[in-house]
Amino acid sequence: MTTTVPDNEFFRHALSYARERADKPFKHTFFSGEALFVGLNTLKPGQIQAVHVHEENDKIYFVLAGWGEFTVGEEVRTCGPGTLIIAPAGVPHGVKNSGSSPLTFLMVMSPPPGGRS
Numbered sequence: 001m002t003t004t005v006p007d008n009e010f011f012r013h014a015l016s017y018a019r020e021r022a023d024k025p026f027k028h029t030f031f032s033g034e035a036l037f038v039g040l041n042t043l044k045p046g047q048i049q050a051v052h053v054h055e056e057n058d059k060i061y062f063v064l065a066g067w068g069e070f071t072v073g074e075e076v077r078t079c080g081p082g083t084l085i086i087a088p089a090g091v092p093h094g095v096k097n098s099g100s101s102p103l104t105f106l107m108v109m110s111p112p113p114g115g116r117s
Helices: none
Strands: 026-032 037-043 048-052 058-065 068-072 075-079 084-087 093-096 103-110
Touching (some): 037 048, 068 084
Antiparallel strands (some): 058 084, 058 103, 068 075
16 A cells, blocks of 8 residues: 655655646755756646756656657657656656646756766
């Protein structure tokens, strides 16, 4: 049997942090260390994170809720809950919420944006 554990320093219920912003995608940072960055992103329908590239950072997206178009390299796929998207360093990637409800996903990057401390 699974028990819901209240949030603390080590355990979080990710979707309870999801919010929407009218002006741009919402971002929440769960962890930023020397080797790893973990955040939550929520995009309203129609919002995008433009295709961009991190030359020295690997990035992983994990969709928690909603549907969106994820671009990695030349490939574009519509992805929903449970989908893991991998964007290695140097490969262009981006996201568009093409659905009718919020798109929420975890984003993991290594090393963190801006490099190691």
